Amino acid sequence: MLMVVLLNALFASTFTFGKIALTHTTPFFFIGISMLIGGLLLLGYQFFMHRHKLTIRREDWRYVLQVSFFSIFISYGLQFWGLQYLPSFKACFLYNFGPFTSYLFAYFLFGEKMVPKKWIGMLLGFVGLLPVLLSTSPAEQAHQWSYFISWPEIAIIASAAAYAYGWFIIGILVHDKEYSALTVNGYSMVIGGVLALLTASWAEGPFMIKEYLPFSMALSAIILIEYIICNNLYAALLARFSETFLSFTTFLIPIFGAFYGWLFLTEAITWHFFASLFIVAIAIWLFYRAEMEENPTHTHLEHFTTFEAEPWDDQFLD
Numbered sequence: 297m298l299m300v301v302l303l304n305a306l307f308a309s310t311f312t313f314g315k316i317a318l319t320h321t322t323p324f325f326f327i328g329i330s331m332l333i334g335g336l337l338l339l340g341y342q343f344f345m346h347r348h349k350l351t352i353r354r355e356d357w358r359y360v361l362q363v364s365f366f367s368i369f370i371s372y373g374l375q376f377w378g379l380q381y382l383p384s385f386k387a388c389f390l391y392n393f394g395p396f397t398s399y400l401f402a403y404f405l406f407g408e409k410m411v412p413k414k415w416i417g418m419l420l421g422f423v424g425l426l427p428v429l430l431s432t433s434p435a436e437q438a439h440q441w442s443y444f445i446s447w448p449e450i451a452i453i454a455s456a457a458a459y460a461y462g463w464f465i466i467g468i469l470v471h472d473k474e475y476s477a478l479t480v481n482g483y484s485m486v487i488g489g490v491l492a493l494l495t496a497s498w499a500e501g502p503f504m505i506k507e508y509l510p511f512s513m514a515l516s517a518i519i520l521i522e523y524i525i526c527n528n529l530y531a532a533l534l535a536r537f538s539e540t541f542l543s544f545t546t547f548l549i550p551i552f553g554a555f556y557g558w559l560f561l562t563e564a565i566t567w568h569f570f571a572s573l574f575i576v577a578i579a580i581w582l583f584y585r586a587e588m589e590e591n592p593t594h595t596h597l598e599h600f601t602t603f604e605a606e607p608w609d610d611q612f613l614d
Contacts, residue, residue, distance in 0.1 A: 300537065300545050303529050308388055308552035310522045312560055314376060315384040317514035320507050322500040323376035328493030330515055331368055334523035335485030338478050349476040352483065359469050360483050367462025368488025371455045373495070378451035383563045388553030389428055389572065390452040392546050417583030424575030431568035485523070547577050 317326050342350050352360060379387045400418075429445050462484075469475045496503065505511050550573060557563035 299529065299533060301548065303526060303533065304545055304548040305552045306521050306529075307526050308549045309556055310518050310526075311379065311384045311388040311391075311553050312556040313514045313517045313521070314379055315557075315561060317511060317518070318376065318380050320511040320514070321505050322496060323380060324373060324492045324496035324500055325503050326515070327368075327372045327376055328489045328491075328496055330518055330523075331372070331485045331489030331492060333489075333515075334519045335482045335487075335489055337519070337524070338482030338485065342476065342479050342482060346476065346478075349479050352475065352479070353473075356469065356473055356475070359465050359473070360480060361487065362465045363462050363469070363480065363484040364487035364491065366458045367466070368484055369491040369495075371459040371462065372488070373492060374451040374455035374458065378448035378455065381446070381448040382452065383557055384561060385550060385554035385557040385563060385565065385569060386428060386431070387448075387452050388557075389550040389569065389576075390425070390449060391456050392549050411586055413586035413589075414583055417579045417581075417586065420582065421576055421579035424572050424579055426572070427568040427575070428572035431566050547573070547580055 314326075339350065375387070375391060382390075429449060466477065466480055469480045470477045550569075554563075554565050554569060558565055
């Protein structure tokens with residue numbers, strides 16, 4: 297259980313490091329550099345350890361390109377653009393509304409059954425968003441779309457939706473096509489990183505890093521924590537815990553995100569955050585309780601697991 301808490305604590309820190317990085321460079325340039333390095337590290341590992349897993353059949357590249365576009369380019373592009381104008385804990389909270397988005401995709405695209413208790417949990421989850429949406433920061437007010445929601449907030453929510461859709465495509469490649477998840481993510485990160493760099497050169501102008509040392513530290517932290525440790529730790533934990541349980545524990549991420557934002561970024565945490573967190577926690581509990589009642593040993597989430605457990609994953613649990 298301690299490792300589950302550690303996983304969520306580590307993932308929450310990436311929003312803090314992302315916020316720090318964006319004070320020293322532009323969003324798409326940062327995404328491009330981090331994804332390119334992270335993807336090459338994954339492919340490099342596969343090249344030296346499991347070279348036979350690097351091959352992708354020609355007819356399946358369309359799936360890899362979809363993952364590159366939605367899960368990497370669109371999702372991270374919207375996430376880091378919105379993160380510029382939102383407190384890190386608020387962006388963290390909105391992004392981790394993703395499990396509900398995933399179930400909506402499952403309902404509309406894969407015919408997932410939705411019992412009344414799940415619809416109640418879904419509705420309550422959306423109600424839980426209202427308090428945190430009513431809170432605004434000075435930077436956010438300049439991009440207000442309506443009285444209670446801003447474009448940065450919309451960007452973060454859309455980012456979570458794009459990432460959730462990408463997970464379904466990854467599920468096809470990993471479970472149906474039987475590719476290594478490390479290979480799929482490596483290729484998609486490299487392609488998505490190149491797309492982000494091309495976008496940066498067009499939309500953000502000349503590549504610019506204001507201060508190299510803090511930028512490099514934030515970049516290294518995100519690559520190490522999110523792309524290497526968290527992804528593989530999650531894969532290892534799947535061997536011991538159900539995906540339903542692990543998805544349920546993601547409500548811990550905004551709590552850690554709020555703590556990091558207060559401690560390292562001097563972000564003020566208002567009552568709106570705690571009200572939303574309380575309501576959404578109840579919604580998640582109702583939703584996953586219904587899931588466990590329907591399928592006590594199985595959940596549809598396995599159709600879009602990002603990483604399979606490799607033999608060396610057990611080292612994270614020792």
